[in-house]
Amino acid sequence: MEEYQLVPRIKPEELQKRLDDLAVRINRDYEGTSLIIIGVLKGAFIFLADMVRRLSIPVEVDFVRLASYGESSETSGKVKITKDIELSIKDRNVLIVEDIVDTGLTIAWYLDHLRQYHPESIKVCALIDKFERRQVEVPIDYAGIRLEKGFLVGYGLDFSEKHRNLPGIYEVQFQK
Numbered sequence: 001m002e003e004y005q006l007v008p009r010i011k012p013e014e015l016q017k018r019l020d021d022l023a024v025r026i027n028r029d030y031e032g033t034s035l036i037i038i039g040v041l042k043g044a045f046i047f048l049a050d051m052v053r054r055l056s057i058p059v060e061v062d063f064v065r066l067a068s069y070g071e072s073s074e075t076s077g078k079v080k081i082t083k084d085i086e087l088s089i090k091d092r093n094v095l096i097v098e099d100i101v102d103t104g105l106t107i108a109w110y111l112d113h114l115r116q117y118h119p120e121s122i123k124v125c126a127l128i129d130k131f132e133r134r135q136v137e138v139p140i141d142y143a144g145i146r147l148e149k150g151f152l153v154g155y156g157l158d159f160s161e162k163h164r165n166l167p168g169i170y171e172v173q174f175q176k
């Protein structure tokens, strides 16, 4: 087993402030309409739960499970749906909620996949926009925090399924 340490990067209070700001923008942009929120499991479960409680517009919540990292800190490059959404998104405004956009491969693939169902609009909300490893250009309409690099865990994010339950964000530092 690889040895590593966790270095604090973003405190829980800071995360909550960023969520407040995102929610103000989302409530304003979708005023007078309704929204289907699709949370991307597993990583987005905490962010989504904290976000939807700040929204005053009518929302319906659904989940998709997309996986490409498995036990690694490098993407496999292949995205798989292992649990699909159950609501119809035809002619609806859709907001995809992600914990992190890193290479961009997951969200690019899923945006492309959803277009075949003819939603009225699709936007992306990501807690963390981490750009150093970006491989494809993707629109992130609502980004909580922009970071250059580092493999991050906590607040839903995992390394090999661990540390999702930490209330803040930490960086995994591998021992050399």
Ligand SMILES: O=P(O)(O)OC[C@H]1O[C@H](OP(=O)(O)OP(=O)(O)O)[C@H](O)[C@@H]1O
Binding pocket: 040, 041, 042, 043, 044, 066, 067, 068, 069, 070, 075, 098, 099, 100, 101, 102, 103, 104, 105, 106, 107, 158
């Ligand atoms: O921009 P990318 O490089 O594609 O990486 C981002 C994706 O990777 C993580 O999912 P993961 O496959 O680890 O599944 P998980 O949410 O269950 O941890 C994360 O939750 C995003 O969905």
Ligand SMILES: [Mg+2]
Binding pocket: 043, 069, 070, 157, 158, 159
């Ligand atoms: Mg993961």
